[in-house]
Amino acid sequence: MRIKRLRLTIASVASLLFCGLAAAQGTSEAAVKAAQSAGDNAWMLTSTALVLLMTGPGLALFYGGLVRKKNVLGTMLQSFVLMALVTVLWVIFGYSLAFGEGLPVIGNLRYALFSGVGGVPNPDYAPTIPQQTFAMFQLMFAIITPALISGAFAERMKFSSMLLFMTLWLTIVYLPLAHMVWGKAGLLNAFSGGRFPCLDFAGGTVVHISSGVSALVCALYLGKRKGYPSELMKPHNLVLSVIGACLLWVGWFGFNAGSALAASALATSAFVATHVAAAAATLGWLVAEWIMLGKPTMLGAISGAVAGLVAITPASGFVTPGPALLIGIAAGVVCFLMVSKVKQRFGYDDSLDAFGVHGAGGTLGAILTGVFATNLVNDGLKDSAGKALPLGLIDGNPMQVAYQCIGVLISWALAAVGTIVILKICDAVLGVRVDPVHEEQGLDLALHGEEAYAFEPERS
């Protein structure tokens, strides 16, 4: 009898303690989750802002400085207006087609108009931050990618036609590719059981190959600028381009390290790889120039930096500093040869070298990712036993190189075919090339009724 009471006592005490414990755990777990989310969200909001900074003013300045004085506003406006246009398209259907589940090649419309995209994390993509943060971060990628293309048809494309082109290009080329590589169950998504498991941490295929290859197609389709190449069309203000390049470099930390989608050690690792590759590529390009031309140039230095950043993008979350250095050097030299030799050789007018840097650099980086990726850096792929799987060739997974090549081929094909089709549509509907008188006069005055720099007699 007493014993009974005793038993009860024990039971009650025990249960009491359990409850206390449980409760305590409960609260603290929620609180810890919130704290974790705050840290990750802080970094991701910052990264999102940094990636927007890459387009405006970064890319706008980089490109704006490279064109002739009469086209600087028209060129900058192409980047700037995409910040607006793509944002609206993204909210309406872009995000959904890219990241809604659906087919392996394209998403569905479940997230159209951002329905269901709120403060709750989407565990398929980023379990610790609001889905809206993820959606905004990805939006900034969708803004800069088409903007990169504009470097190829600079100084000669109709503004109206450019808007139509970009709308179609985003829909037909970018969204499917983004879905295949990063979307849930995407055809090329190594982390979501894709048929062809490719590794593309921050957009070697989705961003750089797609834009670079489309740029080449545009350059070929629109043809050369009046007077090219006989007339020397040199940058009207390299200082602007230097500012732009620096902002691209800094913004790229958001681009690559942000692609870890958390303020984690992986983010830091991507940060390191990004910076090291940019540095190595800068030196690579400068040395190549110095040897071949006897002089290192400012334009070479900033172009090299961008080339390195492009090439490391797909690899940034998978490689250690050493390989990042090698990728950087390779990118610097290869891209230098692309813009100084290959372009001259074939004579196409890739006006601001969007293909020479992004197309070539992106392809190089995508393939080298298959070589240098290692699970020492990224253990995201696990076997049933939870053991991290080997990633690249140096991890003992030679097949990855093949998969990377498949990813590259699919990207090239989609970009090339898609772009040619879109150009034909735009040409039929609006015409793609400005009238020669306007080209002579310059886009700023002809299309926008403005001059960048006012003529104003100086006075004392």
Place this chain on the structure above:
Amino acid sequence: MRIKRLRLTIASVASLLFCGLAAAQGTSEAAVKAAQSAGDNAWMLTSTALVLLMTGPGLALFYGGLVRKKNVLGTMLQSFVLMALVTVLWVIFGYSLAFGEGLPVIGNLRYALFSGVGGVPNPDYAPTIPQQTFAMFQLMFAIITPALISGAFAERMKFSSMLLFMTLWLTIVYLPLAHMVWGKAGLLNAFSGGRFPCLDFAGGTVVHISSGVSALVCALYLGKRKGYPSELMKPHNLVLSVIGACLLWVGWFGFNAGSALAASALATSAFVATHVAAAAATLGWLVAEWIMLGKPTMLGAISGAVAGLVAITPASGFVTPGPALLIGIAAGVVCFLMVSKVKQRFGYDDSLDAFGVHGAGGTLGAILTGVFATNLVNDGLKDSAGKALPLGLIDGNPMQVAYQCIGVLISWALAAVGTIVILKICDAVLGVRVDPVHEEQGLDLALHGEEAYAFEPERS
């Protein structure tokens, strides 16, 4: 007897466990608090830096590019010197008058010289971050607001007089308004039992109406620039203005999303609304121009973006993406009409359109906030039962529109009356307008003995 010992055993074991549990909870709770604070502080320090970036170089470039070559330094210096002047005033008394408890219309001096403003959070405002972080974040708002006004009297106000004007304006107009809207127990503070509960998330009234309306008063009081409007006074360097606009856009993420005072889902939501509105307004302005003038302009695009950012400011923490889009479009079109039609019609010389964009856009946004605010986004207002109260008209709270109008009226009145009084004082003490010879020569040489761009015969 044994039983007793048993009881003791149980008791001791129990208490032992309780202690362990309690202790454990104790430590972990402090640790969790610290972690939460780290995440939120990381975002708020970043936001604070971003808001400073808006003034320097953002606004300095935006305005500097719009003036004539002879006034670019004088114009940029007005923004730059405010970064210094307001900071000192803020530490001495500004923060305290704005955020110290006190009357409904003005704070007290308890925080003068930052006394009591340290690493400990101030639960009245931001419970998870050091009060100093909050004070710095708010300081950046107090810097950019007066700087915005300078767009109205550009190219013709005395530097000395400008310093006096800004000192008085901060004290007489900004601090009371900030206190009313955001200060504890402020007259218009909806979240602190204000008499007229207004919703102003990030400063539609405090920042944009106050600066915009004061700008109009300044433009009228100082009169037109010599030669206006007969002489075309167009931007001397639009590239600078584009850089400035881009930095304003990026910095605005700190401005609006930072106003959540934490790296929370609300911050993300404000981030989304901000970006969407900026994008929509850019398109709105461009389309309006295109229809009415046949050409979309670069100046139009950047002005539209700023207009959208202004209008969404009060709403950013209360609305979903859809309404943000509508607010943006409205702002783009309305502000375009303000600067292209209304200004011409009435003929005042709001030189850089501080009123046309900030005054008009701010008023529009403040009122639409009353329409579109919803507790789906922000459940900060709760009833006794802890249920989130409806916020705006679409939430079923039509009264809010009325309160918003009251807030707008009070802001207009305070800004208008305050500014006219201050101008009269400055005029009496120092004179507000530069002497005509100096205006002709340009502020750079006349007031600062400098030229922005050196005459330097080129050499090869």
Place this chain on the structure above:
Amino acid sequence: MRIKRLRLTIASVASLLFCGLAAAQGTSEAAVKAAQSAGDNAWMLTSTALVLLMTGPGLALFYGGLVRKKNVLGTMLQSFVLMALVTVLWVIFGYSLAFGEGLPVIGNLRYALFSGVGGVPNPDYAPTIPQQTFAMFQLMFAIITPALISGAFAERMKFSSMLLFMTLWLTIVYLPLAHMVWGKAGLLNAFSGGRFPCLDFAGGTVVHISSGVSALVCALYLGKRKGYPSELMKPHNLVLSVIGACLLWVGWFGFNAGSALAASALATSAFVATHVAAAAATLGWLVAEWIMLGKPTMLGAISGAVAGLVAITPASGFVTPGPALLIGIAAGVVCFLMVSKVKQRFGYDDSLDAFGVHGAGGTLGAILTGVFATNLVNDGLKDSAGKALPLGLIDGNPMQVAYQCIGVLISWALAAVGTIVILKICDAVLGVRVDPVHEEQGLDLALHGEEAYAFEPERS
């Protein structure tokens, strides 16, 4: 017997609870650590990006705007190439020599090639963030410091020679000094039992004195620019310098507040001190100018801001806002006198005033840190009983001023001797000064075959 079972019951229940409790604690502690790390890492990655922003485009623009048109690219490239060169050196051996344990005056090679530098924190330096984050953050300091020197030999140093100089300077001057002041068991490291405990929160000695003093030596060794001082060599584009100064100011938040190595209240405190000092120094310089020359200048305002930021750097993590204000004012006035009076008096050609601002401001700040440092702000130094030790003179620790002076002397000596030796080496190997024809023609064309601003007849 029953009782036995009872005892068992109790025991089991108890143990069961203990386990549960322990486990729960275990998980939650790891989770809390992770959350803490996320918040701190978010801030530190942001700070690292901000410090890179200081060099490119910040310093590149600040210096680029101050030189003559013919040298702008050559000047900007000096900053830009250091972003690449120093990064590679840092990964290979720089970080290790600075932060590997070793002798009191120099580190060892344990971290060479970043071996052992990964995602795990290094408790000796930053216990809550990946060591790679710390290494990257420190790298950005190692980039800007040599870049600052380039202001002294602007417009006349060979590019090749500059590269050699910087490589040697980093190795012989920067790394040892960084190790002494911040490295584990460094000779001057107050927080790691250094022989002479100096306080240098963010680099008054390591960054500013070292670069400033070396700058003076360079200016003297290379001699004056052709035509100096008879010819007026004024800034070719002050707008660029203003942009640069603003980015320096904003980036400095990463520099100083980031030196807390966490998103802590100490970071916020350093943020406040930094901003207040910059503001005060801006006003200090402007007022001094106004009094002595009758006009406040834009160049004065930005130079003042930089002077204040330099002077507060060593003190930023140790002082309250009041002293920060005083340090700022002092720096503004002192540096103004340095560049406007002392330089003229002695007639050396410190072309962009690297010594006048960084050498003088850094020395001033280092000493005043010994005066104003207080454990109310930073309780990092504790006695055996765990009580915070007094820091500066106002804390009742007069000795600190002496230690600061020792630190200053050692820094001056190392910088001066090291630089002169390195210059002699460079001069012997490559020659340090460009040939006079090249100097006349300008570095851009002569060394880099480029012009910043293209001659392009305007067309309508």
Place this chain on the structure above:
Amino acid sequence: MIKKIEAIIQPFKLDEVKEALRAIGVDGMTILEVRGHGRQRGHTEIYRGQEYQVDLLPKIKLEIVAPHNRVEQIATALIHAARTGSIGDGKIFVSDIAEAIRIRNEDRGEDAL
């Protein structure tokens, strides 16, 4: 006979001068940004705490080619529009033109103006 009138004026007088010339039916002209050196003291600039006298002042140079019988009228209009009465107002130089040709249609002589 055809003459060339070169006038060096203060930049801020350009609009008034253009007006005055239009008023008397002179439309064709070429305008150059130049730097002038003469009696007029330049403004002072401040750099690094030093004051500097700028001795090359921005000026505007107008070139007007006209029939000789219009020269006096044009000069008078120029003088009145450009004068402030203080040192630095500038000069007018007149010289002979041997031939004038309009590129568009090869008109020659006065028809070309």
Place this chain on the structure above:
Amino acid sequence: MIKKIEAIIQPFKLDEVKEALRAIGVDGMTILEVRGHGRQRGHTEIYRGQEYQVDLLPKIKLEIVAPHNRVEQIATALIHAARTGSIGDGKIFVSDIAEAIRIRNEDRGEDAL
């Protein structure tokens, strides 16, 4: 006798003109960026929703000093290279040069050209 040929042309014609002159062996010339005012209507610019007519158009001015016997040939080459046939093509003005000196070696007269 030595003549000075001043030609005001459309900026975008500069390269063609230089070519044409090189073709006839004229290498020495001085080029100025100027603003022109004449029959040609300027382009319209948009600012803050208003349209403005720009009445100072960018032009290029060439100065070529040459022996009088080459003037006609140079003028012809200039005209053909610079002509578009539309208003704004510009003018050619010819005047006398009393003396020419090459600074490098004090050659005078035609040798200096």
Place this chain on the structure above:
Amino acid sequence: MIKKIEAIIQPFKLDEVKEALRAIGVDGMTILEVRGHGRQRGHTEIYRGQEYQVDLLPKIKLEIVAPHNRVEQIATALIHAARTGSIGDGKIFVSDIAEAIRIRNEDRGEDAL
């Protein structure tokens, strides 16, 4: 009789030339930034891995209107100050001025200079 001296010189010689002219009491002059084309080979620029020869070189043009009896002296001063002895030093062209007027006070002829 009044003459106009036009001198095209190397930009980096401007200061020396101004000095030399001041030394002989010549203060009034007008300075233009021009581009020159002549015997002098331009410098080479690099763009995207290619080398380009720049054929329009920055030059400074001085215009000095002076009494004919001072022309030789001025020319000599100019030549000595501007000469480096290498190709590209520039030219001096002298021509007649029919009339000179000072806008400020309508002084005419030599008084106007």
